[in-house]
Structure formats: structure tokens, C-alpha cells
Amino acid sequence: MAVVTTPETIRVLVVDDDPLVRAGLRLMLHGAHGIQVVGEAGDGTKVASAVAEHRPDVVLMDIRMPTMDGLTATELLRTRPDPPQILILTTFDADEHILRALRAGAAGFLLKDTPPADIVAAIQRVARGEPVLSPAVTQRLIARVTDAGQDRRRTLARDRLAQLAGREREVAVAVAQGKSNAEIGATLHLSIPTVKTHISRILTKLEFHNRVQIALLAHDAGLLADQP
Structure with a gap:
């Protein structure tokens, strides 16, 4: 696996079942330098085709969605050749959700009340192949595994x-x-x-x-x- 380098423009796919959330994220990221929202999906079943169509560098993924949740979509997406980086953005902070996402290959996990500047910074970091969880948070989650x-x-x-x-x-x-x-x-x-x-x-x-x-x-x- 080659060392990751950050693209000049980070292409982002927003995945969330709430149209208002998708619109808000698109509006927020529109003003961020070097980030371009290239597509949206409202359900996990649509992620694979959206990735194939838009070729994003980063997928901003919700957890709770109809038909297929974001964790299952993450697991399936990471089995594809040369998959994008995946950043979970959700209201659910249960340890089992976080650990399942990270074990599946998600590069990070954020809550939806994260400040916009921090979301932008997280997208930039995962595009470089860096996790967005601090060592302290990672250790806290690991320590609480059953x-x-x-x-x-x-x-x-x-x-x-x-x-x-x-x-x-x-x-x-x-x-x-x-x-x-x-x-x-x-x-x-x-x-x-x-x-x-x-x-x-x-x-x-x-x-x-x-x-x-x-x-x-x-x-x-x-x-x-x-x-x-």
C-alpha cells in the first residue's frame, strides 16, 4: 500500500438519510478551502454506486439509515479495490458502534455536534490517511471492549x-x-x-x-x- 498523499481538492461524498442534514453539510463544506462535495446518498444501499460514479476521496457516513445502515455500508465499501477513506458522522456514540466502524476500516468517528471547523479538519486528516481519533480517545474505546x-x-x-x-x-x-x-x-x-x-x-x-x-x-x- 502506497503512502497516502492529500489531493489538491478533496472530493467528498455525503451519506445521510436526512435531506436537511445533507444540505447543511454541503453548505458548510462549500466554503471550506480545498474541499468539494461531489455527491450525496440517502441510504447505505446507494453508497457503492455513488462511489463508483463520483470517485470521492472521503465518504462522510451516517450510521442510522433505512434499508442498510452506515456500519454495514462501511464494511462493504472497504472490501472494494482502492476504496475512499470513510469518516463516520453520527449522533450515536455507543462504543460498539465506534469499534465496529474502526475495525471495518473507517478512518474516524465524529458526532454531529462537532464544530464545523473540526469536521473540516477531520476530512483533511483522513484524506491524508490519518485517523481523527486522538490517542486518548482511542485508548478509552479500546479499554471498554467487552x-x-x-x-x-x-x-x-x-x-x-x-x-x-x-x-x-x-x-x-x-x-x-x-x-x-x-x-x-x-x-x-x-x-x-x-x-x-x-x-x-x-x-x-x-x-x-x-x-x-x-x-x-x-x-x-x-x-x-x-x-x-
Whole structure:
């Protein structure tokens, strides 16, 4: 997987079943520099065709919609070749919704009462391939995952991480700790381009889409608990 670069104009698809919400988001984003709303969809069943037609860089996705919800649409969309980044924007903040979205490959999760400037910044970040959740929020969500099936998750996660070379494993742990590329480089005595290369290889080997998925897998494997 290549290192993500931000396009000059970020193409956004707005997915929400409320026409007023779609209109409000379109109006808000119209004034944002470097962002263009290229299309809309009112239900999860229409997302795939809208993506094929408009080729967005970022999909702004609601959760609760008729026929197909945004979480199912996210899971299906991320199985497509070269899918867009997905940013969940919803009124629902239940941990199970957040974790399901992130595990499916969504790049972030925002509530609809998020200030407009923060929504714009989040779109810009996910277009660069960066998660919009802070390390503290990510750790809070991870910590609240139910303990049911924890041993099985740990075994499966460690089996997947066995695909990584030693240095890649160290980088994966650093990503899970919420460190930036510069911080990872300083800690492991690597250049930033080398860190980016390692992260790209990790994403490719694990068939992941973003750093949040690496963090979740490292947690499931118990790697953070192993750190001093």
C-alpha cells in the first residue's frame, strides 16, 4: 500500500438519510478551502454506486439509515479495490458502534455536534490517511471492549502479527501507543521515510487500511500490556 498523499481538492461524498442534514453539510463544506462535495446518498444501499460514479476521496457516513445502515455500508465499501477513506458522522456514540466502524476500516468517528471547523479538519486528516481519533480517545474505546472472547481475540491477533518482521512489530506497537511518525523515528532511531515505509508494509501485510486498525490489533494481541 502506497503512502497516502492529500489531493489538491478533496472530493467528498455525503451519506445521510436526512435531506436537511445533507444540505447543511454541503453548505458548510462549500466554503471550506480545498474541499468539494461531489455527491450525496440517502441510504447505505446507494453508497457503492455513488462511489463508483463520483470517485470521492472521503465518504462522510451516517450510521442510522433505512434499508442498510452506515456500519454495514462501511464494511462493504472497504472490501472494494482502492476504496475512499470513510469518516463516520453520527449522533450515536455507543462504543460498539465506534469499534465496529474502526475495525471495518473507517478512518474516524465524529458526532454531529462537532464544530464545523473540526469536521473540516477531520476530512483533511483522513484524506491524508490519518485517523481523527486522538490517542486518548482511542485508548478509552479500546479499554471498554467487552472481555468476552478476549483469549480467542488475543490468539487470533498474535497469529496475524506473526506475519510482521521484528522492526515492523516495534513500529506497530509505537503506532498503537499513539506516536507520530517523528516520535516513532526518534524512539526507534529510524528516519521518517523509513517509518512510513514500515507502516506501509504493515498495512499491506495485514490487509489493513489505516493506523487505527493497527492499534486495535496490537491491543487485542496484548502488546501494549507487555510494554513497561
